[in-house]
Amino acid sequence: IVVPGVLMLPFVPLLVWRERWWQILVLSALNIGVFTVLLFAGIQRLPGGMAATLTASMPLQLLIIRALMGRFPTPLQVLAAVGGIAGVALLVWQSPTHVDWTGVLCSLSAATIMSIGVLLVPVLGKGIQPLVLTSAQLSSAGIILLIVALLSGQPFPEMDTGAILAMGWLGPVTMGGGYFLWFSAVSRLPVDKVAFLGLINPVVAVTGGVIVMGEIMSLAKVLAIVLVLACVLLSQHPAARRG
Known part of the structure; x- marks a missing residue:
């Protein structure tokens, strides 16, 4: 987060x-800072499969939060959210011998925090261009997390060449570019539609493993991918959104 944050400052x-400093701090904490800490803790x-499945509950949690605010979801939205979770579970689930409930809470909380953050972007980030909003959030979140890491007293991991190359890809490209595209979508599309697009992440990860690392694509995974993509498309249907 620090690397793309500094580059985009x-x-x-x-x-x-x-x-707009306080709006930026709130959004950066929800969408990037607290979310990232909880995500990696989970x-x-x-x-990984269990954490991904729990995090895939974000669309359903967002619909629940909106319902508590008086904006009830359509049956198609609920169906797409539940089906999306089921599809991700079929795609990446790994049954643990022992369930770490702290990890479960962290993963679910990460989805909750991100849901709240996405809902607040059109409100607190109104009038800020996506590139500026992305840069401001990454910069502030990166600096704050770096300070917290330094004050924690924990040693930083040793970085070899492979780790440095990986960080170079994960930082400026996937986080910088990825968050820019994400917030651009949030600024242009209804929030209840954008949230479902996150279900595509596990599909991309599994497909990338097959293409890059030569992993086997089983029939069960193919069916799971079809289910996830069908739920994403279902969530975008006009009938899935109340007038």
């Missing part, structure tokens, strides 16, 4: 920091 005008404590 010049894209944030000083006027934005002066006038991944470290749970099998």
Whole structure:
């Protein structure tokens, strides 16, 4: 987060920091800072497939939060959310011998935090261009997380050449570019439709493993991918959104 944040810092005008600093801090904490910490805490404590399945509950949690606000989901939205979770579970689930409930709580909380953050983007980020909003959130979240990491007293992991190359890809490309595209979508599409697009992440990961690492694509995984994509398409249907 620090690397893309520093690289994208010049894209944030000083006027934005002066006038919108508290909105940026709230959004960066929800969408990037707290979310990232909870996400990796869950991944470290749970099998990757289980963590991915729990995080895939984000669309359903977002619909529940909107229902608590008086905006009830359509039956198609609920069907797409539940079906999406089932599809991700069929695709990546790894049954653990022992369930770490702290990891479960972290993964579910990460989805909750991200749901709240996405809902607040059109409100707190209104009028801020996607590139500026992305740069400001990554910059502030990266600096805060770096300070917290330094104050924790924990040693930083040793970085070999492979790790440095991986960080170079994960930082500027996947986090910088990925978050920019994500917030661009949030600024252009209804929130209840954008949330479902996150279900595609496990599909991309599994497909990438087959193409890049030569992993086997079983029939069960193919059916799971079809189910996930069908639920994503179902969530985008006009009938899945109330007028």
